[in-house]
Amino acid sequence: MHTSRIFTYISHGLLLILIGIALFQVALLFIMSGKSPAEIATNPMLPSLPIEWENYVTAWNMGIRGYLTNSIILSVSIVFGDILLSVIAAYVFARYQFPGKRLLFGLVLALMMVPGILTLVPRYLLIRDLRLLDTLWAVILPSVLGSNAFQIIVLRTFFQSLPEELFEAARIDGAGHRVLLFNITLPLSTAIISSMAILRFNGAWNDLIWPLLVLNRDELRPISVGLVMLSSGAGAPEIGVQMAGSVIASIPMIVIFIVGMRSFIDGLSVGAIKL
Amino acid sequence: MSNFSVAQADLDGKDVPARSASRSSLLRAIWKNRILYLLLSPTIIGMIVFQYYPALTAFWGSFHSWDGRRARFVGLFNYEFFLEDPRLLQSWVNIFLLLIFNLASLAMPLLIAYLIYRLPNAAHRYWYRVLVVLPIIAPGFVFIVLWRWLFSLDGGINIILRALGVDSQVVWLGNADTALGSIMFMGFPWIEAFTVLIFLAGFIAIPSEMLDAAAVDGATGWQRFFRIELPQVQGQLKVLVILTFIGTVQDFGRALFMTRGGPGYATMVPGLRMYNAFTQENAYGYASAIGVILFIVILVLTLINQRLIRSTEQ
Structure with missing residues (x-):
């Protein structure tokens, strides 16, 4: 069906304005991160020279360096553990029949109806009783174990669509689960697994309330908690320094975006369809 | 997938001649698939420990006056409050x-x-x-x-x-x-x-x-x-x-x-x-x-x- 030219022009106009407003907020982080207090007072929102690189040095030395390290350790462990367990569980649920399968998969499905707010308080007490408070395990364990129902469901649907002949042939050649999983299933699923890993990384990197609850020692805090705490209260540094910290906090996703922009967006779209 | 056919039969409830035979074949099917249960165990145990157990604890705790260590039953008081x-x-x-x-x-x-x-x-x-x-x-x-x-x-x-x-x-x-x-x-x-x-x-x-x-x-x-x-x-x-x-x-x-x-x-x-x-x-x-x-x-x-x-x- 033909789209009229006027409609197309209006569409471009609306899209550019609305998406532009959203992008301007991201740009503001970069613009303000390079401004001295004097510049902030006179012209805070438009680009200006010279760039105050000192803000980055100050932010880095105010604890951002440690926060960034903690965030990388946490996020990488969570992505690795979560994806590994999800892939294994989805593989078993997708390709095998065994007694109790319906019950066990029902346990996974029912988790979609258990909201985080219901389990927050007892989970905190559980971590306390396991003596894990103020250790990175307090964040890693509950993020890897039991919080991957969505990933299992999506991956299971995908694994079910793989042709059984491949698996049958490999089994005849005497392949075990390790070969079936790592040499057959995984190579055919790199697109969906990498987009899922990116989403999980983004989620772990953004996690704020749970690490705030279980990590009291400043040297253990991830950058989400560190930055928000740093910008709160009376001792908060200049806004330019806060924004420099914000830009540093964005680096991992910027790298992922540059390295895999196309597959990232296509992967997100695939995930969207699977939903 | 022939070695899993027993399990399939049990799931469907077909081809099961007698109850005792069914029980022993069920156990045999479970044993035969033990590696699958092992593979699923971290996920299932994790869900029980970090999701289902806390969820049930939340229901239990909601009926108690609870400081995180000692709890006293108070009925619906928390809800009313x-x-x-x-x-x-x-x-x-x-x-x-x-x-x-x-x-x-x-x-x-x-x-x-x-x-x-x-x-x-x-x-x-x-x-x-x-x-x-x-x-x-x-x-x-x-x-x-x-x-x-x-x-x-x-x-x-x-x-x-x-x-x-x-x-x-x-x-x-x-x-x-x-x-x-x-x-x-x-x-x-x-x-x-x-x-x-x-x-x-x-x-x-x-x-x-x-x-x-x-x-x-x-x-x-x-x-x-x-x-x-x-x-x-x-x-x-x-x-x-x-x-x-x-x-x-x-x-x-x-x-x-x-x-x-x-x-x-x-x-x-x-x-x-x-x-x-x-x-x-x-x-x-x-x-x-x-x-x-x-x-x-x-x-x-x-x-x-x-x-x-x-x-x-x-």
């Missing part, structure tokens, strides 16, 4: 307004997705998609820092208003009249990348024959949108409405980090009351009761939503 607290009426009003607002703001990603979908040039469609996703590079907590500044006395919103000739001296988050509205406004124009992509995927999947037939029948642009395209993304809309319900009822991050629920109770939400009860007052039973109430609210809203959608489909 929460539901009858007159100050917390405001938190229900707030969560209701936030829910309405968040549902209405789904219109923005819907609009963006539709405009992109209708562009005739494939390269343009691709690049708009890239631009929509681009803000993902900045993590969500960064926008807490940014918007706290934007809403401050000499922050971005007032600077823009003053440039437009309005002498605004409003401390947006510190004023009971503007605090909740400001929290809603945060993130304007509310173009959530993942939501746009979900809608876009729905629009792209519409069969072109359907649109051609509408064109032959002389449908106008509005008819085409409301009669054909919008109903075709109803499935996506339903999922997003449920996700918005679940997300909004639970969310207290903005209230916690932007305003601490204030000024007064102006931006208080039930989730934040729960957070305060257990982080500041050690009132674990009371906090658990709030968690259970929010769980029930989510459950009921989800069921109503599914019922409504089903009846409109018929």
Whole structure:
């Protein structure tokens, strides 16, 4: 069906304005991160020279360096553990029949109806009783174990669509689960697994309330908690320094975006369809 | 897959001659598949330990006066205490307004997705998609820092208003009249990348024959949108409405980090009351009761939503 030219022009106009407003907020982080207090007072929102690189040095030395390290350790462990367990569980649920399968998969499905707010308080007490408070395990364990129902469901649907002949042939050649999983299933699923890993990384990197609850020692805090705490209260540094910290906090996703922009967006779209 | 046929037969309840034979063959099937149970065990045990056990504990705790170590049964006291607290009426009003607002703001990603979908040039469609996703590079907590500044006395919103000739001296988050509205406004124009992509995927999947037939029948642009395209993304809309319900009822991050629920109770939400009860007052039973109430609210809203959608489909 033909789209009229006027409609197309209006569409471009609306899209550019609305998406532009959203992008301007991201740009503001970069613009303000390079401004001295004097510049902030006179012209805070438009680009200006010279760039105050000192803000980055100050932010880095105010604890951002440690926060960034903690965030990388946490996020990488969570992505690795979560994806590994999800892939294994989805593989078993997708390709095998065994007694109790319906019950066990029902346990996974029912988790979609258990909201985080219901389990927050007892989970905190559980971590306390396991003596894990103020250790990175307090964040890693509950993020890897039991919080991957969505990933299992999506991956299971995908694994079910793989042709059984491949698996049958490999089994005849005497392949075990390790070969079936790592040499057959995984190579055919790199697109969906990498987009899922990116989403999980983004989620772990953004996690704020749970690490705030279980990590009291400043040297253990991830950058989400560190930055928000740093910008709160009376001792908060200049806004330019806060924004420099914000830009540093964005680096991992910027790298992922540059390295895999196309597959990232296509992967997100695939995930969207699977939903 | 012949070695799994026994298990299959048991699952289907067919080909089972006698009860004792069935039990021994069931045990044999379980033993034969032991490696599968082993592979599933970290996932299942993790779910029981970190999800189901805490969920049951929350129900148990909600009926107790509980400081995290000792508990005393108090019946429904925690529920009554929460539901009858007159100050917390405001938190229900707030969560209701936030829910309405968040549902209405789904219109923005819907609009963006539709405009992109209708562009005739494939390269343009691709690049708009890239631009929509681009803000993902900045993590969500960064926008807490940014918007706290934007809403401050000499922050971005007032600077823009003053440039437009309005002498605004409003401390947006510190004023009971503007605090909740400001929290809603945060993130304007509310173009959530993942939501746009979900809608876009729905629009792209519409069969072109359907649109051609509408064109032959002389449908106008509005008819085409409301009669054909919008109903075709109803499935996506339903999922997003449920996700918005679940997300909004639970969310207290903005209230916690932007305003601490204030000024007064102006931006208080039930989730934040729960957070305060257990982080500041050690009132674990009371906090658990709030968690259970929010769980029930989510459950009921989800069921109503599914019922409504089903009846409109018929």
